[in-house]
Amino acid sequence: MAKSDQPIIIKKVKKAAHGHHGGAWKIAYADFVTAMMAFFLLMWLISMTTKEQKIGLAEYFAPPNVSPSNSGAGGVMMGTALDKSGAKSSAARDAAMGAPGQEGAARQTGAGSPSDREANRPAAGVQANHSAAASIRQALQNMPEFAEISRNIVIEVTKEGVNVSLVDQEGRSMFPEGSTQPHERTRRVLEALVPTLRRLPNRLAITGHTAASRPGAARGVDSWSLTAGRALAVREILSGAGLPNDRFISVVGRADTEPVFPDNPYLSPNRRLNIMLLSEAPPLPPNVPR
Template identity: 65%
Template sequence: MATIIVKKVKKGGHAHHGGAWKIAYADFVTAMMAFFLLMWLISMTTQKQKIGLAEYFAPSAVSTTNSGAGGILYGTALDTSGKKASMPHASESGAAEQGDRPLATSPGRASDRDASPPDSRVEAHGSAMASLRQALQAMPDIADLSHNIMIVPTREGVDVSLVDENGRSMFRDGSVTPYERTRRVLEAIAPTLRQLPNRLTISGHTATARPGSPPAGEPWSLTAGRALAVREILAGAGVPDDHFASVAGRADTEPVFPDDPYIASNRRVTITLRDASPPVPPNLLR
């Protein structure tokens, strides 16, 4: 008879638990690296840069409505603006002036918000911004432009800025010709601008060309042309000539981010709804 031999193997210690802990540990290390990188960036950023970044990511441009409707330009949606074409006959400075009022400084610059508007103007600013948002909310096809359009109050009035970002420009590269979507936005806000009492200043801005890269166009002519293109679209949509105070090209002299003048966000056109000048006392007119 054959002998049957049974071998019993005793396992020593506990079995290995697999590599799941390694994945969890790698995720933890990645999160810690991201955290310390964020802390380092914060410590290296100036106060002006922090203000510019905060405004770019919209807290000041977010709709303040409490309707909860969730529609375009409500809740956390930004507002929008647009513009047109046609090369201007620019002056030596690159500006085509229609009046002697100075232009508002650009959005995102700390100087615009060093002083809050008086209480008597806050309500007017809020009303103007609400009217512009209402004009835009009926355009669901502009939802993808929410990061390109900013409507913010400043000490000079209300700025409606059309801002480029990487991957999405509002004008054709090196041209004063806007994309059709920007034209539709301008035509949408034109009736509101026509009804509001504010005079308008329009300023064009561009980013500085990176070293070794040719500029997309002569910056003074380009920014003046884009500003004039916006004015022509608004005028064609019914905004009277006497509503415009000035139109100017600022080239790359007023970047939103002075410490990084090359980024796309410095390319923009700003329409400023200027506050009315306070009345002059009669005794000063003598």
């Protein structure tokens, strides 16, 4: 039988290996794990803090140059904050300029009555307090040399006014243990705040606090004398830096009777000194009846 001249073809199938996927999935997974850790840490902090502490944290991280109210008129910012809907003319100014219908509307609604002006004073006071707190935060931000100690300064707006607290933290205190005189860094930041405090109309109430002594601890300086002495020392520093004496309304020591953490009065943040800028009624123009 004759041999076929057709060539024999042998096919070899090569299996190709899968391409390299890269490491992008590892980065995405790491970001996911980090986000979950931050979320659970946030949930833990929310569950462990009180309402007052949440307010203090919100005030601490609030932008210092933004007023929470719609307008800055009458406050420390002197009207630099803008209203949401733009510039508006007040009823009093329109009436003075002879705007038609304004006088009759004021008589009908009683907007110009003394009782309504008194009712508007609390809102103006709250607005002024937020502006004052923003001014103090801005002053601290303008002093980068005190960036580390600024973590020990808590500024919050309360119903009494603006509270500036010098708070001890673990590993960093504002006063040496058992001493009524502050550390040099505390003295310097107090002196640096005086120009801002001078521009504010508020009177000051200074109060010293301390933590409770642990059972069995050696008895040291009397807590009443210690807190009162620290409050007096802060008043002397502010006064010596140029704050007028008539701006102080009270200087007292509370010992350990008002802890920030009542469930654990031994914690170091209970050692603090409060400088309260008391709410002041905004002055009325001299031609407005009181």
